[in-house]
Structures are given as structure tokens and as C-alpha cells.
Amino acid sequence: MDYLQTADVRFAYEAEEGVTPREVLCGVTLGIRKGEFVALLGHNGSGKSTIAKHFNAMLLPSGGKVYADGMDTMDESLKYEIRRRVGLVLQNPDNQLVASIVEEDVAFGPENLGVPPEEIRERVEEALKAVEMFGHRLDAPYKLSGGQKQRIAIAGILAMKPDCIVLDEPTAMLDPRGREEVLQTITRLNREQGITVVLITHYMDEAVRAGRVVVMDSGRVLLDGTPREVFSHVELLKKHELDVPQATELAHRLKAMGCSLPEGVLDEEECVAALELLLGG
Amino acid sequence: MLSNSTLGQYFPGNSIIHRLDPRFKLLLTFVGIVLVFVAGNFFSLFAVVALVVLAMGLSGIPLRQYLKSLKAIIVLVLFTAVLNLFYGHGEVLWQFWIFQITTGGISNAFFIAIRVISLILFSAVLTYTTSPTQLTDALERVMKPLKVFHIRVHEIAMMMTIALRFVPTLLEETDKIMSAQKARGADMESGGAIQRMKALIPVLIPLFVSSFRRAYDLATAMECRCYRGGEGRTKMKSLHATVLDYRAVAIIVLFAAAVVACNLLLPARLM
Amino acid sequence: MPTILETKELTYEYGKGTSMTKTAVDHVNLAIESGEFIGIIGHTGSGKSTLIQQLNGLLRPTSGQVLLEGEDIWKEPKKIRRVRFRVGMVFQYPEHQLFEETVLKDISFGPRNMGLSEEEILRKAKEAAEFVGMKPELLEKSPFELSGGEKRRAAIAGVIAMDPDVLILDEPTAGLDPHGRDVLLSQIQSYHRYRKNTVLLVSHSMEDIARVADRVLVMNGGKAAMFDTTAAVFARGEELERMGLRVPQITKIMNRLRADGYPVADGVLTLEEAIRQLAPLRQERRLLRAQ
Numbered sequence: 001m002d003y004l005q006t007a008d009v010r011f012a013y014e015a016e017e018g019v020t021p022r023e024v025l026c027g028v029t030l031g032i033r034k035g036e037f038v039a040l041l042g043h044n045g046s047g048k049s050t051i052a053k054h055f056n057a058m059l060l061p062s063g064g065k066v067y068a069d070g071m072d073t074m075d076e077s078l079k080y081e082i083r084r085r086v087g088l089v090l091q092n093p094d095n096q097l098v099a100s101i102v103e104e105d106v107a108f109g110p111e112n113l114g115v116p117p118e119e120i121r122e123r124v125e126e127a128l129k130a131v132e133m134f135g136h137r138l139d140a141p142y143k144l145s146g147g148q149k150q151r152i153a154i155a156g157i158l159a160m161k162p163d164c165i166v167l168d169e170p171t172a173m174l175d176p177r178g179r180e181e182v183l184q185t186i187t188r189l190n191r192e193q194g195i196t197v198v199l200i201t202h203y204m205d206e207a208v209r210a211g212r213v214v215v216m217d218s219g220r221v222l223l224d225g226t227p228r229e230v231f232s233h234v235e236l237l238k239k240h241e242l243d244v245p246q247a248t249e250l251a252h253r254l255k256a257m258g259c260s261l262p263e264g265v266l267d268e269e270e271c272v273a274a275l276e277l278l279l280g281g
Numbered sequence: 282m283l284s285n286s287t288l289g290q291y292f293p294g295n296s297i298i299h300r301l302d303p304r305f306k307l308l309l310t311f312v313g314i315v316l317v318f319v320a321g322n323f324f325s326l327f328a329v330v331a332l333v334v335l336a337m338g339l340s341g342i343p344l345r346q347y348l349k350s351l352k353a354i355i356v357l358v359l360f361t362a363v364l365n366l367f368y369g370h371g372e373v374l375w376q377f378w379i380f381q382i383t384t385g386g387i388s389n390a391f392f393i394a395i396r397v398i399s400l401i402l403f404s405a406v407l408t409y410t411t412s413p414t415q416l417t418d419a420l421e422r423v424m425k426p427l428k429v430f431h432i433r434v435h436e437i438a439m440m441m442t443i444a445l446r447f448v449p450t451l452l453e454e455t456d457k458i459m460s461a462q463k464a465r466g467a468d469m470e471s472g473g474a475i476q477r478m479k480a481l482i483p484v485l486i487p488l489f490v491s492s493f494r495r496a497y498d499l500a501t502a503m504e505c506r507c508y509r510g511g512e513g514r515t516k517m518k519s520l521h522a523t524v525l526d527y528r529a530v531a532i533i534v535l536f537a538a539a540v541v542a543c544n545l546l547l548p549a550r551l552m
Numbered sequence: 553m554p555t556i557l558e559t560k561e562l563t564y565e566y567g568k569g570t571s572m573t574k575t576a577v578d579h580v581n582l583a584i585e586s587g588e589f590i591g592i593i594g595h596t597g598s599g600k601s602t603l604i605q606q607l608n609g610l611l612r613p614t615s616g617q618v619l620l621e622g623e624d625i626w627k628e629p630k631k632i633r634r635v636r637f638r639v640g641m642v643f644q645y646p647e648h649q650l651f652e653e654t655v656l657k658d659i660s661f662g663p664r665n666m667g668l669s670e671e672e673i674l675r676k677a678k679e680a681a682e683f684v685g686m687k688p689e690l691l692e693k694s695p696f697e698l699s700g701g702e703k704r705r706a707a708i709a710g711v712i713a714m715d716p717d718v719l720i721l722d723e724p725t726a727g728l729d730p731h732g733r734d735v736l737l738s739q740i741q742s743y744h745r746y747r748k749n750t751v752l753l754v755s756h757s758m759e760d761i762a763r764v765a766d767r768v769l770v771m772n773g774g775k776a777a778m779f780d781t782t783a784a785v786f787a788r789g790e791e792l793e794r795m796g797l798r799v800p801q802i803t804k805i806m807n808r809l810r811a812d813g814y815p816v817a818d819g820v821l822t823l824e825e826a827i828r829q830l831a832p833l834r835q836e837r838r839l840l841r842a843q
Contacts, residue, residue, distance in 0.1 A: 043729045043730070043731050043732075044699075044700065044701070044728075044729045044732065056505060058501065058504065058505060080507045080509065083504070083505055083506075083507050084507055087505065087506075088505040090498060090501065090502055090505075092495075092498055094450055094495070095494075095495045095498035095499050095502065096498060096499065096501075096502035097446065097502075098442065098443060098446060098499070098502075098503060098506075099412075099413070099414045099442060099446060100291070100412060100413040100414060100442070100445055100446045101291070101293070101412045101413075101414060103517075104412060104414040104517065104518070107516075107517035107518075108503075108506055108508070109506040109507060110515075110517070111514050111515050111516055111517060112506060112507040112508045112509065112514055113507055114513045114514060114515050115515060116515060117515060117516060117517055117518070117519040120515065120516075120517040121517055124517065138293035140291070140449070141446070142449040142450055142453070145596065153502075156506060157505075157506070160506065160507065172726075172727045173726070173727060175595065175596045175756055176595070176756050176796075176797075176798065177595055177596065177796060178596075202728075202729045202730060204730075205801075241729070241730070241731035242730060242731070243730035243731075243734075245801060246759065246800065246801040246802040246805075246823060247801055247802075247805060249823060250802060250805065250823055250826055250827070253823065253827055254827065254830060254831075254834075257827075257831060259834055267801075268801055268804050268805050268808065271805050272805055272808045272809060272812075275805070275809060275830070276809070276812060276814075278834065279809075279814060279830075279833055279834065280814070454648075457643065457648070458648065458649055460605070460610050460643065461641075461643045461646065461648070461649040462649060462661075463610060463636065464608060464610060464636055464640070464641040464643070464711070465636075465649075465661055465662040465665060465710060465711065465714070466633055466636055466637055466661075466662055466665030466666060466714070467661075467665060468633065468665070482651065483649075483651045483661065486651035487648055487649055487650065487651050490648075490650075490651075490696065491648055
């Protein structure tokens with residue numbers, strides 16, 4: 001079994017009486033291995049945020065099973081252990097910080113876990129250093145930029161010593177600089193500390209940087225593979241209201257016109273190299 | 282801008298006052314405030330002022346910040362002082378119609394002004410040197426005995442922490458919504474009282490809606506971080522009294538004795 | 553085309569007179585022609601938010617002027633609301649301003665503040681709803697029952713309904729999914745084409761700006777660093793990068809090819825244009841090979 005494992009998960013939000021509940025997840029089977037960096041794509045309402053909340057037992061499946069590190073999320077007694085190991089970062093950086101001082105906010109998780117004070121201090125320091133916000137430990141969150149607040153939210157999760165961090169559109173409300181800060185932070189945590197990362201995003205240029213891309217549509221997994229594999233399905237992605245990077249689309253369109261270009265070009269470097277080979281070589 | 286207020290501001294630092302146990306700080310501030318009211322003449326009031334100045338000096342926070350905290354209430358201070366100017370007895374210095382200013386009035390005005398300013402400064406020392414979380418932690422601990430009466434002390438303290446954390450966020454949000462409605466021609470500056478109240482509806486409703494949304498998000502985030510009430514929780518900044526705290530208590534006791542002695546031994550009020 | 557909006561040495565200082573004075577907008581001179589579609593870019597803190605709030609009189613300049621059709625908007629401060637009706641402003645996340653019982657009433661809020669007749673209000677509100685692709689059956693619903701994308705549209709309609717001569721939009725597509733972004737941008741574009749009014753669009757998405765703007769204003773450190781045609785601005789990729797800004801990916805690819813000696817134009821903005829330029833090159837090469 002993989003670190004995060006869903007088996008034919010179905011889910012419907014409770015509806016008013018007389019209305020048949022609409023299924024948001026219609027049988028999702030997905031395995032995420034320890035240490036992976038997975039980007040989860042899909043348009044609004046595709047079910048990607050719903051599956052994210054299943055990974056840490058914030059939502060429980062109406063059908064099927066979800067296992068986190070082998071623990072069944074339906075088991076009430078394991079709830080907090082699952083949430084400690086699988087941290088969830090939300091979209092709005094303003095709404096997930098609890099305390100008025102950065103270091104006190106980061107301490108919130110370990111305090112809830114009953115960690116001894118001395119160790120909390122160490123963990124807070126370590127977590128703030130890992131997101132490069134140690135210098136801001138005594139600042140008030142409202143004085144920080146969006147990207148900085150989001151990094152504090154990540155530090156708050158890190159202080160619980162998780163194995164895995166699930167981020168639900170953490171960059172949707174940030175400017176390009178903040179997006180880059182957050183992306184670099186999670187990439188580094190994945191590479192250097194081996195933390196499993198599940199990044200839910202609308203931005204294709206972020207997905208390209210993951211090791212694996214999963215595309216969801218109408219509560220099902222539509223595509224699953226390396227960024228190159230997934231982004232070679234340009235037509236399919238467009239049909240499902242998703243975007244592809246301009247570099248990918250340019251290569252794809254030229255190829256369709258008969259140029260000998262590879263599929264699944266991911267960024268501008270690859271695109272320029274392929275075009276120069278085609279035109280000049 | 283609304284968000285620029287100094288309300289409940291905290292300046293991190295490592296001064297003696299910063300290092301005091303927040304529970305003691307809370308109690309000492311309380312005692313200080315009581316002394317302000319107990320002080321009955323200028324001598325005892327002088328002792329109180331000396332205590333405030335001592336605390337301010339030890340806090341290591343620039344005087345400028347304290348003056349800023351007074352700026353907000355300067356109108357109130359002047360108003361009460363002027364009112365008091367016309368009360369009191371003694372030699373009449375100036376008279377107009379039914380108003381008269383006496384030496385007693387002048388001394389009253391000064392007395393009240395110094396009292397109000399001392400009050401503000403005492404609380405400023407507390408909030409400037411204690412983070413909101415520490416403050417609510419202290420309150421939680423001080424109020425712990427109330428648990429016997431089934432008062433949910435932890436929950437109340439947590440609510441205060443969150444409220445303090447969201448004050449600046451909501452102020453900023455109010456600012457934004459007001460701008461957005463003004464851009465649609467909302468008129469919030471003219472009209473009578475009822476019209477002005479009405480003009481606030483387009484601001485208040487979005488503010489409530491967004492507060493609910495934030496509350497929902499925050500609850501989710503807290504659950505994700507394993508929050509389950511006060512049971513089994515530890516604190517990073519655990520509260521324990523040190524020698525420093527007992528020294529502070531000793532100093533306060535001395536000052537309190539001085540205030541009481543001045544009250545009893547010296548004339549009630551200077552003319 | 554006549555100039556509709558002009559700024560003269562426009563300056564805004566926060567905390568003026570204190571030790572913490574910060575100049576957010578620094579002697580900016582602009583002339584915007586009637587009917588133009590202007591893109592505004594600049595990283596957070598570059599002064600673009602302060603600038604646009606001065607253009608519709610939400611902030612009063614600390615020095616300098618904003619001229620609307622040649623007249624200083626602060627000539628009669630009491631009448632500043634009239635300026636706000638003529639220079640409409642859609643803030644970031646405008647859905648946070650919805651408050652009425654029904655969508656229709658909310659869209660009517662602006663026109664009602666203008667003091668129009670009931671028929672006129674209804675006509676303008678319905679027209680605005682149509683522009684943003686709001687289905688008529690949604691108009692009687694509570695705005696709080698709408699989906700995120702629909703709320704955004706309702707809020708934008710609330711500003712369009714005032715029929716402003718100049719419409720300013722601050723990141724109207726922020727937080728939407730790619731499809732939602734695409735549709736909303738197209739709607740703004742067709743609204744602009746139909747009404748022939750002036751639109752100012754602030755965006756972090758260079759791809760969006762490249763797609764819709766005639767001219768681009770680049771704000772940096774409170775100053776107007778560039779103000780030129782879109783192609784000319786994006787041809788200066790390196791300068792933009794020094795300001796912490798990007799160019800659209802397609803522009804970057806074409807700029808690189810050009811730098812490497814391939815005969816392509818600079819400042820290519822769209823995929824279609826790139827393909828138009830690249831396809832003949834390939835033909836040539838095939839001919840060369842055939843010879």
C-alpha cells in the first residue's frame with residue numbers, strides 16, 4: 001500500500017431534504033508514495049479539494065476507503081495521529097493563522113499535541129528556519145506579505161513533524177513573487193527533508209515542477225503520469241477546461257501542422273531547443 | 282487608514298518587564314490601577330507616577346510609543362480636565378456668568394488629568410510588553426478557579442486570542458469594503474444619523490459574511506492542526522514565576538505602602 | 553482620439569508629515585486616450601493600487617492632478633461622487649462587496665446611487681448582467697447562493713451598470729480557474745469593443761495583458777517606468793525581469809529565437825502570431841532541404 005491510498009472513494013455533501021445529493025467524488029483510486037511531489041489539477045468543482053480533505057480525515061468517504069500511512073481514516077481513534085502526519089495548508093493565508101505573533105502561531109500545533117515546552121521551542125525554531133522566516137518570528141502576521149503568511153502556515157504544519165503536506169491551492173491568492181516563494185519552499189522541503197507533497201493548483205507552470213501530475217475531472221482521475229506524459233494530451237486537457245503552458249501548446253500546434261517536434265514540451269528552454277533543432281539544425 | 286491604530290500593540294523585546302511572568306504582570310497592573318484610584322493627594326499621586334515612570338523606563342520601549350498611546354485619548358483628558366476646572370472651592374481667580382475658576386478647580390483638573398494619563402500608561406506598559414497570546418494565557422490561568430462554576434475558561438481565553446488576532450484583519454477588510462462601496466457611489470459622509478446608519482448596511486453585511494467565511498476557514502485550519510480544546514495542551518511559553526517576579530511584587534508593595542502613607546499622613550489635597 | 557484621463561505630476565504619500573512618509577506614487581504623468589485598453593503591471597508595492605484609487609477619486613493626491621476630460625477631478629471636492637460614476641472601479645475579489653437580497657438589487661446599487669429613474673436602473677442593471685454572461689434566472693436569487701465565479705460576475709456587473717466612461721479592473725481574474733479566467737477576460741474584451749469606452753486592467757498575468765491590452769503601463773517604485781504599446785513593452789524582457797516582472801512565455805520563446813539569430817519579429821504576444829511567424833520559416837527550410 002502507498003503512503004496515501006484511496007480505494008474507490010465516493011463522496012457527496014449532505015443535501016437538503018428531497019434533493020438527491022450530487023456526488024463530488026465518483027470512485028477515486030489513487031496512491032501517493034512516500035517522498036513524492038504530486039501536483040493535483042482540475043477545474044473548479046472537479047473534486048480535487050474534496051479529495052485533499054479526505055487525506056487527513058477532515059472529510060470521511062461515503063463509500064470506499066482512505067488510508068494515510070496505513071491508517072484507516074474512518075477509525076476515529078486515529079484521527080489526530082493522521083492529522084499530525086498529514087498536514088493540510090489552505091488557500092487563504094489570512095484565515096489559518098491563530099495567534100498574533102508568528103512564533104506563537106507556529107507553536108499552536110505542537111501545543112495541541114502536548115509536546116513539552118522546551119521541545120516546542122526547538123521545533124518552532126527549526127520550522128521557521130526551514131521556511132526561511134526565522135527573522136520574522138516576533139512579527140505580527142498581518143504585517144507580512146501573502147507569500148510570507150503562507151510560509152508561516154507551512155511552518156505551523158512542519159512543527160508537528162509531518163510526513164506529508166497537502167496544500168489546497170496555496171498560491172491562488174498570491175502575487176507572482178509570493179507564488180515563487182511558496183513553490184520554492186515546498187520544493188525544498190520535498191527534496192531536502194523527503195516530505196511527501198501534494199500540491200493542488202490551477203497554475204500549469206507550478207504543475208510542471210512536480211514529479212507527477214494527476215488531473216481530476218467530475219470526481220474522477222482523468223490523467224495520471226509525469227508532467228511530460230500528462231501535458232502531451234493537449235486536446236484532452238483543453239476539452240476538460242484546463243490550460244497547458246504556452247510552450248507546450250506552441251510545440252503541439254506546430255506538430256499538428258506537420259513539424260517534427262516532440263510532444264509534452266514543458267517550458268521555454270525545451271521549446272526553444274526543439275524549435276532551433278527544427279529550424280536551424 | 283483604520284489599520285494604523287496602536288490598539289493592543291505589542292513590541293517584542295527582552296527587558297525586565299518583558300520577562301516578568303504575564304500572570305504577575307496582569308496582577309501588578311491591576312494593583313497599579315487600584316493605586317491610581319486610591320491616591321488621594323498629590324504626594325501619593327506622585328508615588329503612583331513614579332511607579333509608572335519606573336515601569337516605562339524598565340520596559341525599554343521608546344517614550345515616543347507611550348506618547349502615541351496618549352494621543353488617542355488626549356481629547357478625553359482635556360475634556361475631563363476642563364470640566365473639573367469649574368468644580369472645586371478656594372480662591373476665585375476668574376469669573377464669567379455662572380462659571381468660575383478657583384485654585385481648587387485648577388488642582389482638580391491637574392489631579393484628574395494625571396490620573397487618567399497614569400491609567401493609560403499602566404495598561405500601555407502591559408500591552409506593549411506582553412503578546413496577546415501571553416496575555417490571554419495569563420488570564421486563562423488566573424481565571425482557572427472559575428472552572429468550579431463550569432465556566433469554560435480555556436474557550437474564553439482562546440476566543441480572546443483569536444479576536445485579538447483578527448482585529449487588524451477585519452479593520453483592513455472594512456477599509457476595503459468601504460472603498461468598494463464608495464466606488465459604487467455609496468455616500469457615507471453626508472445625511473442625518475438615520476441616513477448614515479443606513480449607509481453602513483452595504484458595509485456591515487459583507488463584513489459579517491466574510492467573518493463567517495473566515496471563521497469557517499479558521500475552524501478547519503485549527504482542526505487540521507489537531508486542536509481539541511484545552512485538554513492535554515501544553516504551552517511553548519509556559520508560565521512560571523522567577524525571582525524577578527517576586528522582586529516586582531516587593532517593589533509594588535513598597536509603592537502601595539507609600540501611597541497609603543501619603544494619603545493618611547499628609548493633607549488631603551494641596552490647594 | 554481625444555484624451556479622456558490625464559495625470560499631471562501625480563503623487564501620493566502615505567503618512568505625510570510623519571517620520572514614516574512613504575511615497576507610493578511619485579510624479580506620474582500619463583495621458584490615456586478615449587477607447588483605449590490599457591494594461592497595468594508592476595509587482596506588489598509598486599504603487600499601482602494607489603495610482604488607480606487616485607484615478608477615481610477614492611484617494612486624494614497629496615500633490616499633482618488627475619484630469620478627467622481636461623478637468624481636475626478635485627476642483628469641487630463635494631462632487632467627487634460624480635467622478636466615481638464616470639470612472640468605475642472593480643476592486644480585487646469584488647464578490648466580497650455583495651450585500652443585497654437579490655443579484656438584481658445588488659447590481660442596481662450603483663445606478664440607484666446615481667439617482668436614475670426606476671426604468672433606467674432596471675435597464676442598466678439587466679444590460680450589465682448580460683455583458684458579464686449572467687443568466688437571467690439568477691437575477692432574482694440571493695447573491696450568496698451563487699457559485700464563486702457567478703458572484704465575481706455579479707459584482708463586476710454592479711460597476712458596469714453605472715455605465716462608466718472609464719472602467720478600472722484590479723485583477724478581475726484572481727483566484728479563478730483557467731477556464732473561468734479565459735471566459736471572464738473574453739467578456740471584458742467584448743464589453744470594451746461594444747461600448748467603446750476606456751478600460752484599465754491591472755493584472756499579474758502577463759499572458760492576459762498580452763492578449764487584451766493596446767498599451768501597457770509598467771509601475772516600478774511608484775514611478776511610471778514604461779508606458780508604450782504592448783509589443784514594445786514586452787520586447788524589453790530583460791528590463792522587466794530586473795523589476796521582478798515576467799513577459800508572456802510565448803514572447804520569451806520568440807525573443808530567445810530572435811536573439812539566436814532567427815528572423816522573427818520582437819514583441820510577439822500571442823500563440824497565433826508565433827505560429828504565423830514560425831510556419832513560413834519551416835517552409836523555407838523544407839525548400840532549402842529539397843534543393
